[in-house]
Amino acid sequence: MAASAPSSSGGDPDPNSTNLRPPSTTYDSWCGVAHGCTRKLGMKICGFLQKNNSLEEKSRIVSSFRERQSPKNLLSCENSDRDSRFRRTETDFSNLFARDLLPAKNGEEPTMQFLLEVVDILTNYVRKTFDRSTKVLDFHHPHQLLEGMEGFNLELSDQPESLEQILVDCRDTLKYGVRTGHPRFFNQLSTGLDIIGLAGEWLTSTANTNMFTYEIAPVFVLMEQLTLKKMREIIGWSGGDGDGIFSPGGAISNMYSVMVARYKYFPEVKTKGMSAAPRLVLFTSEHSHYSIKKAGAALGFGTENVILLNTDEKGRVIPADLEAKVIDAKQKGYVPLFVNATAGTTVYGAFDPINEIADICEKYNMWLHVDGAWGGGLLMSRKHRHKLSGVERANSVTWNPHKMMGVPLQCSAILVREKGLLQGCNQMCAGYLFQPDKQYDITYDTGDKAIQCGRHVDIFKFWLMWKAKGTIGFEQHINKCLELSEYLYTKIKNREGYKMVSEGEPQHTNVCFWYIPPSLRGMPDCEDRRERLHKVAPKIKAMMMESGSTMVGYQPQGNKVNFFRMVISNPAATRSDIDFLTDEIERLGQDL
Template sequence: MTSFWYTYEIAPVFVLMEEVVLKKLRELIGWDGGDGIFCPGGSISNMYAMNVARYHHFPDCKQKGNWAIPKLAVFTSQESHYSIQKGAAFLGIGTDNVYLVAVDEKGKMIPADLEKQINRAKSERAFPFFVSVTCGTTVLGAFDPVAEIAEVCSKHRVWLHVDAAWGGSALLSQRHRHLLDGIERADSVAWNPHKMLMTGLQCSAFLLRDSSGLLQRCHCARATYLFQTDKFYNMAYDRGDQTIQCGRKVDCLKLWLMWKANGTKGLEQRVDRAFAFTRYLADEIKKREGFQLVIEPEFINLCFWYVPPSLRGQEGCTDYCLRLGKVAPMIKERMMKKGSMMVGYQPHGNRVNFFRQVVTNPAVTRGDLDFFLDEIEVLGRDL
């Protein structure tokens, strides 16, 4: 199989396959046209969005660099993925020019604070050019209110990017796609089928509402030894000049094969099953002594503490949080040394270490989830 491609003649089937898959993803967002490319991960997709947004506002930056444009301002929530910071650093915008917008108790960006931060940036003589909202934050699984944020972006003429790398696959579900209401108003979207849909790594799409060739103009170098202008076929199929990579792996094939095998209905059932199993696990946690939800799950991120018998009823003690924060790391160490399980944990804000379970594997059963909770009790009962 061809492992790299940049022109239509090298891999015509894969070029057409990518066209079909990207078109279908854009339709799920709610766009009739648009553009896009498969990228090596959501972080790169977010960086593409930032670069294209900068070019959209200041096309001269491609030739003249950042010296020819004003100081730029990026806006994202306190819960956003770290790739926004990395993108600002990588593109020469600077992490000091990333304005972190406040979130509510559920981890969702507050639109009023976004507008406040945009006005603050203007007062500091920066140019607000890029807002990145998150649909499915990494820890809590929060969905920013896209429709409300779109109003703010429209008012200030700021590019709206939706980082739906994690939560984008909820668009396949009629029952849960409301979580992304307003996403059709975005200028760009990052979506990783290799996350919730379990497509093989790597499979990440960068999607654009623009149909004018903005992606091509932003990244093209027009190398005549690859992208000749007198070819006999439509040069729009030479996708290599739309990317910073040139040659790419055929990431679209994985999703195309999965979609053909399962159908749209099958993928919807996979998404709905993940939500249902998360709900089952949350309900089981509520029934068990010593288990405590950090937050009621909106998505499939399930965050919880296990409180061992020695700490129950000790919430008022001055060292309670300190001791509770040591529980998850100790249980994690025990489960890995035993070889029974592996699950992540982390602190979050003023919350001490808690477990974060995400159930996406379509082969997982309720029995597996029961074992998961039972094993935590066994490993932590003497702490």
């Protein structure tokens, strides 16, 4: 076999020609038993026993072990036919450097010890993340971190640092960061630390490959294909047909939707530019994510041609407003191209009425995109998926498993109902990547569907989580998060010192509310009160961050002054954490 026939011809010596396996022990087989201990220590045990026990005693020890241990257990502690397992030893990293690690000669042992030391740091971090007695963060201002915290120096230099310093840097990086998996971290739509997903990410970075061709990512490319098909089935597209790709986040997924819509209706824009098309107009809710406007700016539509739609008091698009604005645009001679319906708005968690919007899109021949970056996860729940009723009528859907489904960042899918558009829109047929004369079925190469060339492997963690939890596992997670937000809503809707931003039960896990400090409770609504109330949430948030106790978002919206937006996607959160949050708001806010 070619693979096992290393070349012997010339050049520098092949580092693998020397034996890089850990030196096989010369102690007798009993010593293998002690190898599980840190190796150094294990050898010391062995040495000690060799000095202090007679040969007879050693053989007695060994045979006694053999009686107690299954062969499998014994083997696992020795070098066996299976992969040998490394144990952490007390390694002095102060004299080791990156250059001593693989592929360096004899680099295997320091490499393994270094990686295991890193894993020790990481697993400790994981344990602490879930421990409520730890802080969510240890806040420092930028200038403090830049000045250097107790030897944590961010500056880069010409000379290498020892691996000991590198390990210290790893610890410090985690120490001064934010525990986004902490049960009391509610600050973002992406929270939590899924252990299976984490394992998936570790594997992904170890595999260190690229999604553009089947050639170098055969397994991941197929996983992506099967997972996207499954998502399309769940959306309700017949037979799971259609197309899709994982992209670097919801904003890029939304950008894809606009590009594909433009290509569908005006394919000549690809070659001739926007001047080949009439003035094209995009429609999206005033509450929708800003990425639709960003896409409008980037792709050459212009933000003025992104028309914002009015919403009802709960933040849902008013279909009649859409139709009126479509008619208005047409009367001006513009071409209504694209409507974005949001399934789960960023602040209110509102679901636009997809079916009514779809009717209007059909009537006026417009592309319907559903931005389910945040709310798409609800499709996994039989109880809540009705909130996306009509999603199967969409031409494209953004759905971010890294939000409501708890998949580690980044994991965002753009799904397109019509096959071939993504490819048609983006392909450039680069000869060096997409050779037509490969030995395998090149329809599996995905690169020409993307606006990227290289594309990070975002699929594996998600696929692995799906395997490990099953569809029902995601459903349970989503139902639980929505129950928790209902718990919060029920708790505070009539509680003294709280005012909900809109009436009625939230549709998603977003619960938006003002906390009114005692000093403002009796005050009539006036400019002074509004100004003071506007400052409450930022002040409480700042104190939360300084104390490191919890984190929750706030923002103004339209003419509404700053209010808290509580969102729950964290699988570690429980009712007690919700209680903790309200207690904390009240504790910090009572004297404001």
